[in-house]
Amino acid sequence: MATQTLKNVILQLRTGSATQWAASTRILAVGEPGVETDSGRIKIGDGTNLWSALPWSGAAIGKSSTNGALTINGADVVVYVLPTATSDTLGGIKSASGTGKVTVDSATGTASVGNVASADKLATARTISLSGDVTGSGSFNGSANLAITTALAGQAFTAGTYTKVTVNTKGIVTGVAQLSASDVPGGISAGKISGLGTAATKNTGTASGNIPVLGSDGKLDTAVLPALAITDTFTATSKADMLKLTAQTGDVCVISSGGDKGSYILTKDDPTVAANWQLLTPPADAVASVNGKTGVVTLTTANISEGTNLYWTQARFDAAFAAKSSTALKDGAAIVKTTDTVVINCGNA
Structure with a gap:
């Protein structure tokens, strides 16, 4: 057991x-x-x-x-009774160390608080003022934080973005303006100007190293970009219909029926000449049939014999599972049976 x-x-x-x-x-x-x-x-x-x-x-x-x-x-x-504190009895007051804490004298029981005189100085509100390049003031009595709104001394300017700024020795802005043509010195070479890119130093033209320019027709010169041919794909019902097409070299025609069925590519300029159309021959299929079937093939267990490997069925599984004992299962050792002794372990906290 x-x-x-x-x-x-x-x-x-x-x-x-x-x-x-x-x-x-x-x-x-x-x-x-x-x-x-x-x-x-x-x-x-x-x-x-x-x-x-x-x-x-x-x-x-x-x-x-x-x-x-x-x-x-x-x-x-x-369980306990807290006595009332007197000069001789320590009761409902607990001594603590540190600045501003209540202290109880161990001999007399007298309680005292430090820094009282310093705190009295804040009984009267004080005015804090800023002067000089920055002005502002506020009243402070220790009851709350003090926020002072300041003003910067000097000339006022309209808010915006400027390219020229004048400051004094203290770093205060005394003037603002935008750059003018007179601010830029003449005779600056392209090498001393950043951000122009390499195209700024190139000549226009069609020679090596030049930048090409569009012509009056909006196109690049053929010396720069040769004319491109676009391949079209046509369909026809016969070779005779294919020879009537207005096609260019490289165009493809697909004949959908008849003895000439297939895909053809025009190898020379004249589309009316049958010899100019080359049949595109696809590679031969490696598989002719699957289990005696051709075309789109779908196989089921009814088409393939079982051999030594039997197919799975619900009936076969149920019969095999019913024949197994619980101890033969993967987790059979963990199954609790009526003949077992069960110990309940609640574990640690």
């Missing part, structure tokens, strides 16, 4: 409110715990008595709304 250990198990005890337990006729089995949800207290069954006749197990301790007390088994129990 195997022993199985189950992990990640949640144990839920039998529960009920005080009212529900009082009305219940259930008798807890020997050692069976029950929980009163109102108080969180527990009773252990003896297999004989009702809930009301069973004693409480241990003490249920909880927080109390009464200062200095705990709730034990539903009743408030005073």
